[in-house]
Amino acid sequence: MEEQGFFYRDTWAEIDLDRVKANVEGLRNHLPAYVEIIAVVKANAYGHGDVQISNTALSAGATYLAVAFLDEALSLRRKGITAPILVLGASRPQDVRIAANHKITLTVFQSNWLTEAQAVLNETDQLKLHVKLDTGMGRIGIRESDDLEALEKLILDDNRLELEGVFTHFSTADELDTNYFYQQFARFQEMVSLLKEKPKYIHCSNSAASLRFAEANFNAVRMGISMYGLTPSPEIEPELPYPLKEVFSLHSCLIHVKKLHKGDKVSYGATYEAKQDEWIGTIPIGYADGWIRKLQGQEVLIDGIRMPIVGRICMDQCMILLPHEYPVGTQVTLIGEQVNEVISVNEIAARAETINYEIPCIISNRVPRIYKRNGKTVDVYNAIAD
Ligand SMILES: Cc1ncc(COP(=O)(O)O)c(C=O)c1O
Numbered sequence: 001m002e003e004q005g006f007f008y009r010d011t012w013a014e015i016d017l018d019r020v021k022a023n024v025e026g027l028r029n030h031l032p033a034y035v036e037i038i039a040v041v042k043a044n045a046y047g048h049g050d051v052q053i054s055n056t057a058l059s060a061g062a063t064y065l066a067v068a069f070l071d072e073a074l075s076l077r078r079k080g081i082t083a084p085i086l087v088l089g090a091s092r093p094q095d096v097r098i099a100a101n102h103k104i105t106l107t108v109f110q111s112n113w114l115t116e117a118q119a120v121l122n123e124t125d126q127l128k129l130h131v132k133l134d135t136g137m138g139r140i141g142i143r144e145s146d147d148l149e150a151l152e153k154l155i156l157d158d159n160r161l162e163l164e165g166v167f168t169h170f171s172t173a174d175e176l177d178t179n180y181f182y183q184q185f186a187r188f189q190e191m192v193s194l195l196k197e198k199p200k201y202i203h204c205s206n207s208a209a210s211l212r213f214a215e216a217n218f219n220a221v222r223m224g225i226s227m228y229g230l231t232p233s234p235e236i237e238p239e240l241p242y243p244l245k246e247v248f249s250l251h252s253c254l255i256h257v258k259k260l261h262k263g264d265k266v267s268y269g270a271t272y273e274a275k276q277d278e279w280i281g282t283i284p285i286g287y288a289d290g291w292i293r294k295l296q297g298q299e300v301l302i303d304g305i306r307m308p309i310v311g312r313i314c315m316d317q318c319m320i321l322l323p324h325e326y327p328v329g330t331q332v333t334l335i336g337e338q339v340n341e342v343i344s345v346n347e348i349a350a351r352a353e354t355i356n357y358e359i360p361c362i363i364s365n366r367v368p369r370i371y372k373r374n375g376k377t378v379d380v381y382n383a384i385a386d
């Protein structure tokens with residue numbers, strides 16, 4: 001008999017909600033009380049699980065949530081989240097009524113978008129807007145003062161619209177060279193000063209800026225990567241004002257163990273060859289789970305001992321070179337702590353030649369997430385059982 005909320009495979013991610021709480025409280029204590037925390041939970045909370053992270057962040061002191069797309073905001077509403085939500089990315093003008101009906105705040109940066117949106121809204125609709133300024137990221141946002149003036153006028157003239165916020169995004173807040181950061185910061189201040197009415201929220205800091213540049217706090221910061229306990233970049237790790245606690249870990253179990261003899265081969269392409277009698281273990285995780293082929297050679301942990309992945313990573317499985325025979329069912333940790341050893345998200349990112357942000361995001365929804373508080377399982381989410 002199938003049970004909802006359970007899963008039937010030996011691979012899972014663990015999300016430590018106490019650590020999310022500690023990371024949010026760390027920033028809360030670091031910031032002046034009047035600076036609000038906007039918890040960035042886009043992309044399913046960077047792969048950690050949007051609703052569980054949102055609830056934990058809100059109970060730890062965050063007051064606003066941010067996602068990238070309207071669909072993500074609607075998904076949170078469907079799951080019962082009533083806190084304010086800002087969509088950071090572009091939404092379509094024809095969808096503004098859906099946002100208004102669900103009290104979802106949208107980002108605006110084009111006057112013609114707003115005109116189209118105004119034509120769609122009903123007389124009684126109320127829509128909150130944050131204006132996005134492009135101060136040097138070159139992605140989305142208003143760049144010219146005239147355009148800002150025109151857009152502000154359109155919003156102020158329409159009593160269905162509330163200009164609740166103005167924001168920008170930094171492209172180098174996590175770099176040691178602060179030159180470009182200060183150029184963007186100056187441009188932001190200049191453009192904000194042109195507004196006739198100061199909105200309730202003025203925000204520009206991402207995690208890196210909120211940890212490093214108090215002058216850029218204004219009255220809200222957008223906390224993403226640091227909420228998940230990850231350093232925005234390795235360069236600024238020595239500057240962190242409080243320790244970050246890594247939230248995400250990844251585990252599997254040996255599902256098969258066998259002895260190979262000298263010359264026996266492993267996996268597609270038969271590229272790995274046993275040099276002597278060797279014990280090889282198989283774990284049920286592969287590139288379809290986000291454990292990409294580039295991670296061949298990466299070490300994993302059993303009993304706190306490191307051992308390498310050998311041969312090519314398959315779609316659903318990969319193989320480990322064991323120092324001796326282990327029983328089927330032995331736990332293998334791919335990311336996280338075991339005994340006195342740890343494999344960090346940063347280590348996996350370095351091996352995959354990418355940034356730590358990408359790692360929990362690419363662990364696919366085929367991998368169930370187990371939520372822990374005080375070491376106990378408080379929730380299980382298995383997306384493919386939905
Ligand atoms: C507009 C915007 N604000 C805030 C964030 C959060 O940044 P971080 O995860 O570095 O804190 C992001 C993330 O990409 C973003 O795109």
